[in-house]
Amino acid sequence: MNGSVPRHVAVIMDGNGRWARHRGLPRHAGHLEGMKAVRETVEGACATGVEILTLFAFSTENWKRPNDEIEALMGVLQTFARSERDNLVREGVAVRVLGELDRLDGSSRAAVRRIMDATRGGSRLLLNLLVSYGAREEIARAARELAVQAKDGVLDPEQIDTDTVASALYTGDLPDPDLLIRTSGEFRISNFMLWQLAYSELYITSVYWPDFTREDLFAAILDYQRRDRRFGRIVTG
Numbered sequence: 304m305n306g307s308v309p310r311h312v313a314v315i316m317d318g319n320g321r322w323a324r325h326r327g328l329p330r331h332a333g334h335l336e337g338m339k340a341v342r343e344t345v346e347g348a349c350a351t352g353v354e355i356l357t358l359f360a361f362s363t364e365n366w367k368r369p370n371d372e373i374e375a376l377m378g379v380l381q382t383f384a385r386s387e388r389d390n391l392v393r394e395g396v397a398v399r400v401l402g403e404l405d406r407l408d409g410s411s412r413a414a415v416r417r418i419m420d421a422t423r424g425g426s427r428l429l430l431n432l433l434v435s436y437g438a439r440e441e442i443a444r445a446a447r448e449l450a451v452q453a454k455d456g457v458l459d460p461e462q463i464d465t466d467t468v469a470s471a472l473y474t475g476d477l478p479d480p481d482l483l484i485r486t487s488g489e490f491r492i493s494n495f496m497l498w499q500l501a502y503s504e505l506y507i508t509s510v511y512w513p514d515f516t517r518e519d520l521f522a523a524i525l526d527y528q529r530r531d532r533r534f535g536r537i538v539t540g
């Protein structure tokens with residue numbers, strides 16, 4: 304029992320398609336409905352004092368989905384950026400969008416830029432949206448960056464340690480997630496934050512993402528507070 308509120312919560316938002324199928328709706332209806340769960344989770348994070356919320360919105364592998372589905376997901380990103388902007392500014396939420404953003408279409412890239420610019424001053428909650436993101440690609444990119452620095456003579460290869468690598472990731476300036484939540488009952492990581500999750504507590508719920516509420520977030524946090532985080536040590540006393 305540690306009793307503390309996780310400082311950084313990460314979520315693999317999964318199950319939009321199945322949520323829609325169970326209702327006889329097209330998949331994009333599930334993606335649209337998923338925005339409500341994002342709102343719930345942001346409010347729940349602010350209410351509990353979580354400092355960083357990282358949401359996996361679109362993976363590198365999701366580019367392999369059919370075009371109409373990709374367009375629907377990018378449409379949801381743009382709608383979210385437009386419809387949530389004032390709420391997020393008022394709540395003091397700063398949005399950062401991380402991933403291979405040069406793969407996005409022009410209007411999605413513009414929406415990303417606008418929401419980041421508009422919310423830059425937020426100091427209550429940092430909301431990271433991982434879009435066109437894959438952990439292996441992120442690590443390869445960090446390796447490339449460090450290799451260039453070594454080649455240019457500004458980095459001594461002998462000095463590269465785990466902190467050097469961590470700081471070259473998209474999340475370089477952030478603490479690792481304390482708690483990872485995955486919805487829709489899938490027990491896998493799906494190329495999400497492979498480096499940063501080394502010691503995160505995992506919480507899997509069968510709830511489909513569009514049905515996820517702040518109460519579900521509170522339940523995950525309560526479960527986290529019962530965990531004994533040992534980080535490889537033994538418990539003394």
Ligand code: IPE
Nearest residue numbers: 316317318319320321360361
């Ligand atoms: C999550 O829901 C959204 C993304 C992965 C982009 P899915 O679209 O994966 O929904 P399921 O897993 O097919 O139900």
Ligand code: IPE
Nearest residue numbers: 315316317359360361362493
């Ligand atoms: C993981 O969900 C990616 C996101 C939530 C954005 P997927 O639905 O793409 O993962 P798999 O294919 O079931 O592993």
Ligand code: MG
Nearest residue numbers: 317318319320
């Ligand atoms: Mg899925």
